[in-house]
Amino acid sequence: MMNRRAFLQSSAAALIAAHAHSLFADPLGLPIGCQTYPVRKQIATDFTGTMKSLRTAGFTNIELCSPYGYKDFNGLQQYKPQELRRMLSDWGITCISAHWAPSELFQKADESIAYAHDFGMTQMAVAALGPFNYKGTETADDVKRYVEPFNAFAEKAHAAGITALLHNEGFVSAHIDGKPVYDMMIAELNPETTKLQFQVSTLQQGYDPVTYFHKYAGRFLSMHCQDWVKDPSTKSGFRQVPLGKGVVDWKAVFAAAKVGGIKNYFVELEEDPALMPPSVPYLKSLNV
Template identity: 30%
Template sequence: MSHRRDFLKQSASLVMGGLAFSYSDQLFAKPMHSVGIQLYTLMSVIDKDVEGTLKQVVALGYKDLESAFSMKGGFYGMSAKEFAALAKKLGLFWRSHHVMGAPLKPNPNFDVTKLPKFDTLKNDTQKIVDSVAEGGISYLVCANIPIDTGDEVKEAVDILSKAGEAAKKAGLTFVYHNHDKEFAQVDGKRPYDVFLSQISPDLMKMELDLAWVTKAGVDPVELFKKYPGRFPLWHVKDFDKEFKTLLPVGQGVVDFKKIFAAAQTAGMKYFFVEHDMAPQPFESIKASMDNLKKVLA
């Protein structure tokens, strides 16, 4: 009888140990989140073959999509419903969409007249909100807005607040995406802090670009601590040590392990790999995916 009891105890221990090992293995082997991509990374190729481009994205392991403007207009030449259907067919999850906050300012280094006319939150808020809502996605993101002067910052607060109200009524979460200039002083204040303090969290969250905030000399983790839960979306990309050239994830100076360790404090729900104007976009997003697996393991 004692041999039988010993056998049962040993068997139970082995079973429980096996379950614990299995759970632990799953816990540490499975990434915290699926990996998304901001399609601006593929701007040089996507308009030529939208479905073919998205199939390559799937093949590299990406699951979540964040769309941006297209030279074809609309959502890569489609309506929101059509693009949503294509993404679903390919097994992708369309999470968010980028729009312009206001018309582009004249730039001596770039002829903006070569671009198609884009709707902006300043002039077309309701049209944008209605269109994006038809796609069934969750987030509407302001990609940028003029903030060079105190008057522009004040106007930006008004535009973003109204966009947030319209988005909320439509069941969307409105989000603001940064570059580095939001962290430069304008009339003694950082526009980023102005936005966070003057616009209610119920109306606007933030999409933190990890590369641009690092270039600005600001610690993302400290931002998360100061404004917990305000950062449901991230842009994940890298910079060289001189902060002159954007790079695939893991090839530059951004401390991704430290930042991802604070994801819960940030309130992060989704993140998107981005490489602006990547010279070889597919090679770039493959390298980013390979390095992210190490970060998330």
């Protein structure tokens, strides 16, 4: 994990480079966003400094993690949701989305929805349904069993003007008898109350964002952006790099994202948060 000085230096360098590309439109004409989970350790010790560094790097939209469901975000409990939103606004940052622990959505749905509503969020995402470390013995009936409470939560959220998002990690990206669980879950989701948030790194598991944005046109709302190169020295066989420096064809992804319905996207490079600021100049130069 990088230290604060490295993050600040990287942010400043990215800002200079981003200014040089200021004449170019951001992809889809949307603000450049980032997921805050990669900088969770910095948030735990210096929330203000971390947010200002992200803004300096060129990120104007963030996706938080729940202060009650994610340990490193517990410090944000000291702020009322309206106060937290005002702080971000003062720093030039918007936040309409957050990730929540499954227990918050299924066991404390009313409290979680109330927090998101008071904050002004319009999207509530869950990283996975079912076991994150699945055994491989799950069945199609298990898929339905995991989706059912999410649909129930989504109905409540929808009544409050909030869209429930399913993110495709963990068991969501598994296969049962050769069939992708992701497709099975999409078939069970209520399209009137739920949308999808695509994790681009699942391309490594055969989930091509271009294919899915076209296959399920209009069902998507958001995506997390990762880029990588093959690296046999790593456990996974891949190593993350700044967007535009790896194997992902971002022009094709963003072009398909229009069809899929993407309205916001977040850079998320968890292996090394210092890789996130250098992704901004590339995104500013990318015309789709």
